[in-house]
Amino acid sequence: MTDTGDVTDTLDVAAALRGGLRDRRQAWSFLRSFAADWTGRPLRPADGLSEAELAAREALLGFRLPAALREGYALLGHRADLAAVHADLPWHWVN
Template identity: 55%
Template sequence: MFDVADALRGGVEGPEHAWRFVRSFAAEWVGVPLAEGHGSRAEELGEAEQELGFVLPSCLRAGFLLLGSRDDLTRNQDPLVRPAGLFVEDGVLVFRRENQDCAFWGIPLDEAEQDDPPVVVRTPDGWIPFLDRMSTAWVELVLSETLFADAAPGRGMHDACEPPLSSLPALETAFTRVDLPDHPMWVGPDDSPVRWYAGPGCLLRRDGVEDLSRLYVRGCTDEATEGIRRSVPVRWERGS
């Protein structure tokens, strides 16, 4: 089974690496390969650029063209906005929003001409750095939105828990830390940093400091999800 930690060993090297990862992840982990029609139409992006009055950052545009219409990979919890919904706030081009508009992710316009610009997130305390490259933000978006997606029968439901400190060694032993930088959870410092773990067919995200953390998990099959639950012996919200 596809192992996210292996595929991202050494981190996201840039846009082309991000696109290769997303293609492999969609085909092998999600089980639905990217295909023609899964990206946003160039005409949609052109209309958005006309409305905004400037050309979209290249890495943002390329991601939309690749998977902008794959809602299962991009629009479950904190969705990618539609091209027509792109907007500017406080000098930031917003491309993603929390589902109740409590947070927004975007690219600062004064850095938008970079090939792989940084991404910021608007929290209750204002805009803060999120990830230093848009290519990494695309990978994080796909992982997060897949983690919280409603799965087809047999394809692994997501689960969550509040792991006690005593359970963290089991997590570190059973799963591999994914080479993505620590990044903030928009809710606040107690829910940060966000860190990713994985194993074959398994995806895990731990939010927050050790004594206040929350763990979200999903397997690519029901059996993989059950394997995660057995590996980290805690009280799970959905499972036993």
């Protein structure tokens, strides 16, 4: 993998997104590929928050997260290299 700025030269992002992403399943599939290529580390099940962890954080917030945000944290919520930008959310308050 060679870093060329915002994207790497091993994943053809334009080709991957050609025709668009028609649903969240396709979007998460693209994100898995992009994350693996960009970080050199594929997403694993342990990288996401569990249902119990999501429920605990929603309880702190006082509302249920939107479906796409919930799915995203279930996919990569433990990956600081991918999710740390959202540190203003109370994810790091709950053990």
